[in-house]
Amino acid sequence: MEISQIPMLRNPVMVMAFSGWNDAGEAATGAIESLMNAWLDIPFEISPVLIGEIDPEDFYDFQVNRPQVATDESDNRSVTWPTTRIFSLTLAHLPQDLIIVQGVEPSMRWKSFTRELLDLADDLEVSKILTLGSLLADIPHTRPFTATATAANPSIAKRLNVETSRYAGSTGILGIIHDGCVRRGIDSLSLWIPVPHYASNAPSPKAALALIHALEDYLQITVAQDELAAQSDAWEIEVDELAKQDTDISDYVKTLEESKDAQDIPDISGEMIAKEFERYLRRRTQD
Numbered sequence: 001m002e003i004s005q006i007p008m009l010r011n012p013v014m015v016m017a018f019s020g021w022n023d024a025g026e027a028a029t030g031a032i033e034s035l036m037n038a039w040l041d042i043p044f045e046i047s048p049v050l051i052g053e054i055d056p057e058d059f060y061d062f063q064v065n066r067p068q069v070a071t072d073e074s075d076n077r078s079v080t081w082p083t084t085r086i087f088s089l090t091l092a093h094l095p096q097d098l099i100i101v102q103g104v105e106p107s108m109r110w111k112s113f114t115r116e117l118l119d120l121a122d123d124l125e126v127s128k129i130l131t132l133g134s135l136l137a138d139i140p141h142t143r144p145f146t147a148t149a150t151a152a153n154p155s156i157a158k159r160l161n162v163e164t165s166r167y168a169g170s171t172g173i174l175g176i177i178h179d180g181c182v183r184r185g186i187d188s189l190s191l192w193i194p195v196p197h198y199a200s201n202a203p204s205p206k207a208a209l210a211l212i213h214a215l216e217d218y219l220q221i222t223v224a225q226d227e228l229a230a231q232s233d234a235w236e237i238e239v240d241e242l243a244k245q246d247t248d249i250s251d252y253v254k255t256l257e258e259s260k261d262a263q264d265i266p267d268i269s270g271e272m273i274a275k276e277f278e279r280y281l282r283r284r285t286q287d
Helices: 024-037 110-123 154-160 173-184 205-219 226-244 247-267 270-286
Strands: 013-019 049-053 068-071 077-080 084-089 098-104 128-137 148-151 188-196
Touching: 013 024, 013 173, 024 098, 024 128, 024 188, 024 205, 024 226, 084 110, 110 173, 128 173, 128 205, 148 154, 154 188, 173 188, 188 205, 205 226, 226 247
Parallel strands: 013 098, 013 128, 128 188
Antiparallel strands: 049 084, 068 077, 084 098, 148 188
16 A cells, blocks of 8 residues: 555544445545535635555456546646545544545455455554445335444444345455454444436436435534535436336336335334434534
8 A cells, every 4th residue: 555644633534435336326425525624615715635556456357447538728638446445534623533435346355455455444543434335126216215324243333233134155355354353343334325226327416416325424524415415406306307208117116105004114213313313403504
């Protein structure tokens, strides 16, 4: 890993997302991009600071994730390589700072890749690690998207007040990272958001927004999201129009809505109302 600088951070939380297998509809990477830019427009502008990046030569198959060539206004050409970059966000107005890991799922040597990331987390004295992921699911685009928070180990799940993951099957780099966290004794949890499989073309701003809301609730912070909220509204209107043009899809959406509503009725509780009210109060306090 090439280190640019090691910042002084307060009780940092590491948040990471990778494009690829863990990123249906690019919702996870959309959420991490929104998080990176969330504090750029406030009076005390806070920009992400590059901590370091992983050498792509060691971990990426460039025939799978090809480098991108671009030209500037003077016709000078540059190459951008697929890689993983680590940034810091120093948030003096919040209880903790953030470390953002933004990258492409590696093609090879996952154990070494994970070791490099977690070595850096140890060096930066990270208090916990949160990963963001998205997956395709049978849900209607017209209803609220709900994130699932899980931990890879029962003792960690109990400590962090989340469910223990019971998933079994093929995994992506996020699963390997959580396994590495368990082995090192680092608290980590995973936030997953479903994306409607019939509307999975990227981007999926409504799913990205739901991940941001879940992150807000867990960290008890407020993240600026006006632009993402507007994109979410526009996305839902666009999918509405597409569904109206296809009777089969329209009927399928109605079936999903009925199933979702039947499942959600028992869950509409004071706890859900309280979460929304707490989010509102945090915005009032931090504006």
